[in-house]
Amino acid sequence: MQVQQTAPLSRGRVSNLPIIRLIDGVNEVVGRIVSNVAIVFAGIIIYDVFMRYFLGEPTRWAFDLTKQLYGFYFIMLGGYALRHQAHVRVDLVTERLGHTARRWTEVAGYVIFFFPFAWVFARRSWDFAITSYNQGEVTYGAVQLPVYPLKMAMFVAAVLLLIQGVSEILKLVLDKADHLEPMEPLDVR
């Protein structure tokens, strides 16, 4: 069973395929920027609580905006989490396989499960986002916040996830994946 890996930030992956470097780099940058959004929505919530309890003037926009920022935050980090192999998996069976067998089992996992899902996710969220954009959809109520930017972000996030899958499967096929090696015991938090 794999434990979430802590950030091996200093230990970057060495790979000579430019496409892998490019994809990993894109998701790394997105991850490092988007991770900060947690502070933004925490701040907005606190501001709203303060305005409500101490000044008696709740904001009209905090509820919808924090919800949108939170959605943006986690969905955009899917590819980044995959790049760091942070998604929970059960590998008690596969860890008993030899290196090559394990590698190809992982490749099969991507082909059977990951890509069908990631493709449907990306393809359908494009339709979903573009419908919302064409309708100029806004939130329902007196505060009319546009909804389509979040739906667009969902599509972008799906694409980031999809391309990270391409990078991960290339690493497996080219035998450059480093998460197959046993981790340091104390790498667990």
Added chain:
Amino acid sequence: MSGESIALIMSGLLLLGLFMGHPLAFVLGGTAVLGAVIAGKPMVLGIVINRIFGDVLDNYVLIAIPLFVLMARFLSDSGVTDRMFEALRHLMASVTGGLGLAVVFISILLAATTGIIGASITVMGMMALRPMLQYGYDRKLATGLIAASGCLGILIPPSIMLILMASYAPGLSVGQLFAGAMLPGVVLGVMYAVYVAFIAWLKPEWAPPVADEEQISRGAMWRMLIVEAVPPLILILGILGSLLAGVATATEASAIGAVLALLIVIMRGRFEWSTFYSALLETGRTSAMILFIVVGATAFTGVFNITGGLRASQDLIRGLADDPYTLVAVMLLVVFILGMFLDWTGIVLLSFPIFLPLVAEMGIDPLWFVVLMAVVLQTSFLSPPFGYALFYMRAISPPEVTTTDIIRGVIPFIALIIVMCVMIIVFPALVTWLPTALYGG
């Protein structure tokens, strides 16, 4: 294609993916897509996107998940929780079984700051396991205790599991679930402590007193305890208090908790930009990990539902049980067995859509049922073969501790969890008393 066949096919795919070691989130999502195609209804895949957006992105309750993770990260990454344990260790180590009791108490405290099992177990394992083994604690007792106590974090609020459960259970709020799980969580912790004390009395050689190698004075020790343990304690009481007393919603409490935790870190002089930034990155990855399982599960459940798999599963359970107690027993057994293979995230997300309508049908109190589920899910970390806590323990244990030691060590605690479940069934007030007192009927 019949609901029964599609239920069978999708369950089979799910198992296949899990055993292939593919990430749970994508096994769920991929099974949804394959299930829809195999059922000959690829057009239903549209609901996958509707559900991901409406159930996961556009969900106010789930905002609390990244923020509670962040709060826990701030506290543990900056060493505040380590120091808390050190203080308590000095206080209690010198009596028979004392170190064991310190592990339980500090775990209850940690449980109230974090919901992250890995964090609790690792902190305790690194701080407590070596001294315990060094001074002759029984290997099974030491590892079992640390693993089981570390799991209290998902039961004692604030708990990410309870937040997710509330988001899946219509009509139950996070506050109600927190209040409902509070007493069972603390009682379970106390039962662990009583068990340790009992073992220490029965077999003192299994839990000997530990000489304090640092020889600090009683005054210094109390000062240390106050300085290290009190601020996090205030944080815990502040968050839970404001939540239960009705000053703030769970989402607001999580934001306040994260900021207060950061303030504690700053006040303790342990703030560093690098730690701060890595806590943010770590939180991003953990949150994405949890919430993408929700994404995969909502896709799975949507397809499972529309293709008739859900109705078939419910009919199967209905056929097995026609009175409320048998129904609950069957469902708990299913959860216990699932717990041997999956962790709580997958179990909650897959079983709630099937179970909760049946629970409502039978007129069972949903709050009581959900908390009972939460207690049983403690075993999902401890039961072999796939128990996260077992794996965490193995990862941090020295080589002389065998996997068998750890597995045998957790068995008495699994038994205590089952005893706790029976107590909740016999005395439902354990769950319902606090929410009723706080929120009325």
Added chain:
Amino acid sequence: DTWTMTTTWPSSLELIEIDRHWVELANDLVDDDKLTIEFYDGGSLVPAGEVFGAVESGTIQAGADWPGYWAGRDSAFSPLSTTASLFNAVDYVNWIQEWGGADLYNEVYGKFGMVYLPYGVTNNESGFRTVDKPIETIDDLKGLRLRLSGLEQGKLLEKLGGNQVSMAGGEIYQSLERGVIDGAEFSTPNVDFSGGFQQVTKYWSTPGWHQSSSVFGVMINKAAWDALDEETQSRLKTAADATMLWSLAFTEKRATEAFGKFKEAGTEITRLDDDTLAQIQTMANETIEEVACENPLSAKVYASQIGYLQDYAQWRDASAPFNLGRTPDGPDLAKIQECAQ
């Protein structure tokens, strides 16, 4: 053929009974080889807010709703679902069936590739329930944080000095109890009672001026509708008409029972006086004129509704006191007609 249908209502909300009633009638009236409707409780297929998108995209064939939920996509959905201090339930029935309303539902939903069968009306909503302070005049509304849904409703409340707080139905109870909001409107008395609001609010201010009555119905994907033969289509419409009449009597009976239960539970019920209601009417008219003039389609719907009110007023007023409801002193028809161009 088989349709998959869901609704915006979870099984715990009594509004779902209207949807179930229509589905049962429809399945009884239509031969099984022509059409079977498989109905799923709200939330089990898609979350409430996504029912529209699921029907629009054809993922499912039918979805029951309250049109106002879709006002974020087109503000014209708002008057199709309710009005602030204008229509009562009978007005909606009249307007839909004989004054051209049904066509307007199909025009607005038609923009999104859907056909609409309105099949439920409920009359006046409860009004605001407050925790510790009764609302008896407009002054009492000033500064209050009130849970309220709807675009016109929110703007009207702001004109009256209150603050609109948007939150899902499931969050209202806790928010009232914790003082996150000072009060809330939710639905009709029976639905409110099942939500337990008598436990957390002491006061109830009638009437429900923000939502004088409501319409419910089913969105049907255009392609699925066109695939039906004419006879099946007409049977579905018959089921809708029958359900609409039943829903009026059913919900009024249930509201009456619940009103008694609220009194028994010790809720203090106050009524806004006629002067206050007249002032609210003036501001509601202003709000409607403003909102309608931001969207020609919305103006078209409002113009048709106000046109109906004026037309019907002649006979309605003459038949007093044996008439159905009142003729409101509504918004300026000419002004709204201009915005509908």
